[in-house]
Amino acid sequence: MAQGEPNQVQYRNTEIKIDQFVNYCNQGTINLSPAFQRGHVWNAIGRKNLLKNILSKKPIPAIFLYKEASGSKYSYNILDGKQRLESIILYIGNSRTDLRVERWKEFFFNSEARKHVDFAVEFNNAKRRFSELDDADVREFREYSIPTIEISLDESANLDEIISLFVDINQQGVAVSRFTIVKAMCASSTVLQTTFALIAQRQGRGKDVFYKLLRNEITSCFKNLRDVKRIKENNHKVDRIWERLIDVVLFLKTKTHRKPNEVLKGFLNQRISSDTPVTEKEKRILNDACRVLNEVYTIYSNKENPLFLDYTHLYTAITTIASSQLDREVLAKKLLRWCEMFEKKRGLPSWKKSIQESLKKYREASLRQTADPTQREIRQHELGSILEKL
Numbered sequence: 001m002a003q004g005e006p007n008q009v010q011y012r013n014t015e016i017k018i019d020q021f022v023n024y025c026n027q028g029t030i031n032l033s034p035a036f037q038r039g040h041v042w043n044a045i046g047r048k049n050l051l052k053n054i055l056s057k058k059p060i061p062a063i064f065l066y067k068e069a070s071g072s073k074y075s076y077n078i079l080d081g082k083q084r085l086e087s088i089i090l091y092i093g094n095s096r097t098d099l100r101v102e103r104w105k106e107f108f109f110n111s112e113a114r115k116h117v118d119f120a121v122e123f124n125n126a127k128r129r130f131s132e133l134d135d136a137d138v139r140e141f142r143e144y145s146i147p148t149i150e151i152s153l154d155e156s157a158n159l160d161e162i163i164s165l166f167v168d169i170n171q172q173g174v175a176v177s178r179f180t181i182v183k184a185m186c187a188s189s190t191v192l193q194t195t196f197a198l199i200a201q202r203q204g205r206g207k208d209v210f211y212k213l214l215r216n217e218i219t220s221c222f223k224n225l226r227d228v229k230r231i232k233e234n235n236h237k238v239d240r241i242w243e244r245l246i247d248v249v250l251f252l253k254t255k256t257h258r259k260p261n262e263v264l265k266g267f268l269n270q271r272i273s274s275d276t277p278v279t280e281k282e283k284r285i286l287n288d289a290c291r292v293l294n295e296v297y298t299i300y301s302n303k304e305n306p307l308f309l310d311y312t313h314l315y316t317a318i319t320t321i322a323s324s325q326l327d328r329e330v331l332a333k334k335l336l337r338w339c340e341m342f343e344k345k346r347g348l349p350s351w352k353k354s355i356q357e358s359l360k361k362y363r364e365a366s367l368r369q370t371a372d373p374t375q376r377e378i379r380q381h382e383l384g385s386i387l388e389k390l
Contacts, residue, residue: 012150018054018088019142025089025101030076032085032107033209044116047087051121054144055137060084062147079151086113093117095131099138109208179243194277195246198286200238211238218245221290224297226309244311251319252282257373257380289321292328296335307339312370316379324384334390338383355389358382
């Protein structure tokens with residue numbers, strides 16, 4: 001950074017008293033569910049341990065707040081520490097009149113999280129709910145200071161600094177991915193929003209957000225992926241499908257292979273146009289490709305075949321089908337044979353030597369740097385060649 005140039009990302013070490021935090025909640029000036037945050041992942045034990053430390057006046061880790069102007073006030077978005085602040089809200093609830101989070105339910109869409117409200121904490125040799133604390137304990141609780149790092153962005157902040165801010169600032173929660181940065185900073189993107197509409201509905205309840213996954217050919221296809229199945233938290237699962245799908249949608253629009261990270265960077269630095277919706281033609285192509293793959297998946301006996309479970313292969317299958325002139329029924333039959341062949345490293349008839357060569361090249365392009373555009377192009381070419389010869 002040049003001498004005399006102002007800091008583009010500014011950090012301020014400060015603290016926020018619980019009394020002040022409750023005021024922020026009641027005034028609506030703190031956002032615990034910005035686009036780059038995750039859902040509710042702490043269990044009851046984690047919440048109780050945190051509150052036990054607070055009541056005992058022990059220190060807790062700092063929270064990170066992104067501070068931005070909002071009319072005549074500032075508003076605060078939580079970057080790291082969501083679970084800690086939610087635990088404090090659930091402990092306080094609205095059972096007392098002297099200190100309460102008036103609309104605490106608005107912070108929790110998930111009924112499972114709401115069950116934890118007014119939980120008891122081991123304190124002074126007894127389990128105590130917030131409503132059971134005496135006035136002296138509540139006074140001390142109000143004064144407890146949560147260590148806080150306030151972060152603000154100069155208008156001239158560049159891409160690398162913003163990525164560093166949202167990705168690297170993570171202490172205890174689920175790591176913030178590059179895709180969540182895109183969601184936060186490109187919330188008005190037409191292509192992002194119309195892609196999301198293909199797979200889910202966004203349901204708001206109070207200050208919380210819940211994604212309802214749709215039941216259709218596209219979601220049936222993508223939810224089988226290993227990296228989707230292993231995710232337990234609902235909104236995170238939808239995010240992963242959304243991220244994968246936008247990668248495919250942009251191929252349909254441009255017929256150009258890109259690295260997924262380059263796709264996301266393209267949104268942030270505006271090299272990729274984000275104001276074009278998913279067209280009806282693109283929806284039809286995508287839906288037809290997923291329908292074919294779902295038919296094959298239903299018939300094929302070995303459901304552990306990586307062709308169905310790994311995004312590397314799913315991406316190639318969809319882009320190949322989308323570029324094929326074969327009708328759906330023929331494609332389904334050929335893809336069934338391709339699945340059987342993929343598992344056999346030997347034993348193909350000699351007249352299929354050219355197919356064996358294509359299969360070898362496909363496998364080699366699936367071993368390393370699988371998201372590299374050149375590797376993607378090789379796999380699509382070889383799969384297309386195999387389907388034509390079968």
